[in-house]
Amino acid sequence: MKELLNQDDMSSLKSKVKDRKNHMKHLDRSLESDVFSSSYLFSDDEEEEKEKKEKRVCWITRLKNKK
Secondary structure: OHHHHHHHHHHHHHHHHHHHHHHHHHHHHHHHHHHHHHHHHHHHHHHHHHHHHHHHHHHHHHHHHHO
């Protein structure tokens, strides 16, 4: 009986370890995804800022030319 209990405990522990490993893999993937997304968003923000600056310069030159 004691051996059966130990086998059950071992199988329970093995399943917990397996679940934990799967959870960690999921977290790693999630982190990679977040890092990729944030870097992608950051690069978009830089492009948007460049476009805004160019538009401002265009408007400023237009206003100067009108005067």
